[in-house]
Amino acid sequence: xxxxxxxxIADLGRDGIAEVLSVAEAFAxxxxxxMPKVPTLRGKVVATLxxxxxxxxRLSFETAAKRLSADVLSLAVASSSVKxxxxxxxxxxxxxxxxxxxxxxxxxxxxxxxxxxxWATRARVINAGDGWHEHPxxxxxxxxxxxxxxxxxxxxxxxxxxxxxxxxxxxxxVGDIRHSRVARSEVLAYSALGARVTLAAPxxxxxxxxxxxxxxxxxxxDAALGDTDVVSLLRLxxxxxxxxxxxxxxxYTAGWGLTARRVALLGDEAIVTxxxxxxxxVEIASEVADLPRTVVTQQVTNGVAxxxxxxxLLLGGEWPGVHADG
Amino acid sequence: xAERERSHTRPLGGVFVAHSQVxxxxxxxxxxxxxxxxxxxxxxxxxxIVVIGLQTGGVPLSARMAExxxxxxxxxxxxxxxxxxxxxxxxxxxxxLPEAVTNxxxxxxxxxxxxxxxxLFTGRTIRAALNALNDFGRARSVQLAxxxxxxxxxxxxxxxxxxxxxxxxxxxxxDVGDEGVxxxxxxxx
Numbered sequence: 001x002x003x004x005x006x007x008x009i010a011d012l013g014r015d016g017i018a019e020v021l022s023v024a025e026a027f028a029x030x031x032x033x034x035m036p037k038v039p040t041l042r043g044k045v046v047a048t049l050x051x052x053x054x055x056x057x058r059l060s061f062e063t064a065a066k067r068l069s070a071d072v073l074s075l076a077v078a079s080s081s082v083k084x085x086x087x088x089x090x091x092x093x094x095x096x097x098x099x100x101x102x103x104x105x106x107x108x109x110x111x112x113x114x115x116x117x118x119w120a121t122r123a124r125v126i127n128a129g130d131g132w133h134e135h136p137x138x139x140x141x142x143x144x145x146x147x148x149x150x151x152x153x154x155x156x157x158x159x160x161x162x163x164x165x166x167x168x169x170x171x172x173x174v175g176d177i178r179h180s181r182v183a184r185s186e187v188l189a190y191s192a193l194g195a196r197v198t199l200a201a202p203x204x205x206x207x208x209x210x211x212x213x214x215x216x217x218x219x220x221x222d223a224a225l226g227d228t229d230v231v232s233l234l235r236l237x238x239x240x241x242x243x244x245x246x247x248x249x250x251x252y253t254a255g256w257g258l259t260a261r262r263v264a265l266l267g268d269e270a271i272v273t274x275x276x277x278x279x280x281x282v283e284i285a286s287e288v289a290d291l292p293r294t295v296v297t298q299q300v301t302n303g304v305a306x307x308x309x310x311x312x313l314l315l316g317g318e319w320p321g322v323h324a325d326g
Numbered sequence: 327x328a329e330r331e332r333s334h335t336r337p338l339g340g341v342f343v344a345h346s347q348v349x350x351x352x353x354x355x356x357x358x359x360x361x362x363x364x365x366x367x368x369x370x371x372x373x374x375i376v377v378i379g380l381q382t383g384g385v386p387l388s389a390r391m392a393e394x395x396x397x398x399x400x401x402x403x404x405x406x407x408x409x410x411x412x413x414x415x416x417x418x419x420x421x422x423l424p425e426a427v428t429n430x431x432x433x434x435x436x437x438x439x440x441x442x443x444x445x446l447f448t449g450r451t452i453r454a455a456l457n458a459l460n461d462f463g464r465a466r467s468v469q470l471a472x473x474x475x476x477x478x479x480x481x482x483x484x485x486x487x488x489x490x491x492x493x494x495x496x497x498x499x500x501d502v503g504d505e506g507v508x509x510x511x512x513x514x515x
Contacts, residue, residue, distance in 0.1 A: 026411070026412075026426075026427070026428075029427060029429075033461065033462070035461045037461070038413060038458075038461075068412075
């Protein structure tokens with residue numbers, strides 16, 4: 001049974017993630033066409049409600065919806081009634097009253113998409129990042145990208161690898177884990193697929209409690225690098241006050257940045273991911289960001305296919321009175 | 327013939343139970359050979375022809391058809407496959423199959439497309455396929471070859487080349503595979 005909304009990676013589980021990756025592969029083919037648009041969601045209306053700034057996630061969702069022929073409404077919070085004091089609930093009700101099929105929401109407060117999902121009567125809700133909590137589509141596109149790289153090296157189609165290629169994969173998540181929604185979604189996604197997840201961060205940037213997290217914490221960052229297949233770098237979330245958790249950016253880079261020296265400690269096959277936006281010179285050295293093993297651009301490209309898959313899986317269907325053959 | 331899982335009829339789901347054989351594997355090969363000759367006759371050769379099989383049943387047939395065409399005319403034909411999942415009007419009733427890929431090897435502008443499928447039934451798959459083909463260039467013409475035409479059309483679509491016309495009841499099911507063409511029913515689990 002498919003979930004009604006996508007609020008957390010936990011809504012999907014191993015099989016759900018596998019289905020998303022598989023459908024995304026079909027959409028990646030659509031994207032490679034000279035005319036990369038299909039009529040699949042014609043007549044559906046998708047709204048993006050971003051209460052926090054974003055470039056790539058919003059553009060990626062809007063591109064995905066447009067390539068599926070859905071109509072896209074984007075609410076720019078800065079110029080909306082939210083500024084006049086309208087509550088989240090009233091905003092959602094207003095938008096839903098216009099007959100919207102999917103609400104893509106980003107909010108500074110953890111759990112906001114869950115509240116919206118509880119209020120929504122017909123719209124499907126997709127979490128595009130809520131506070132420190134989760135950013136499920138980012139984790140999905142990271143998994144998709146990693147599988148794509150692994151497949152390419154084997155000379156196989158990503159589809160042939162299934163999700164078994166994640167079994168035992170060593171993933172090292174580095175940086176501001178405390179304030180990172182990407183980290184939480186990645187931990188859930190990678191571990192659901194059987195990967196072994198390790199965290200590396202200064203103590204002040206680890207969550208207050210890791211109870212129940214299926215992870216280990218690296219005591220020695222440099223040593224952990226030699227033992228890793230995928231390095232997931234995170235940005236210092238300055239807007240969430242990360243700055244006061246580290247003595248200085250320079251010190252942070254010295255202790256936890258992926259510098260040219262540290263890249264040399266990685267195995268030849270290790271992949272470096274970053275959800276963007278990258279801050280060159282802080283969590284990643286500029287020359288490291290440009291290495292072939294750093295797949296940031298590929299992640300952005302894949303984001304569209306993965307988000308097309310999410311929209312398709314949530315909004316496809318509901319065509320009463322048609323039978324399934326012929 | 328053993329019971330066969332029909333994954334592509336999910337979520338209706340079920341198992342195909344064969345009742346009687348309509349064409350043996352050699353019959354299928356003869357029908358394909360005849361249809362290939364009809365393609366050559368009608369088009370005065372195989373120049374500009376692109377053979378495209380529909381996922382999933384039409385793909386193996388299209389490869390065989392292209393091979394026969396190539397053999398008759400001593401040429402190698404471009405072969406592609408097409409998955410119409412994103413173009414259907416009953417999206418959600420059929421899953422997107424991981425093995426069903428789209429691969430159109432050439433720009434179709436100016437080409438003669440021979441679309442190959444196993445069974446022609448309501449015509450909705452072909453309607454979707456015609457839409458999909460448009461996105462790959464404006465073909466000079468599109469011709470349809472099916473192994474079995476079982477009737478019950480819901481759209482004004484007719485095949486150009488037919489292996490076998492097979493009157494059926496709507497609730498019956500036709501299966502084309504390595505064991506030939508069988509008629510049977512879909513039993514729910």
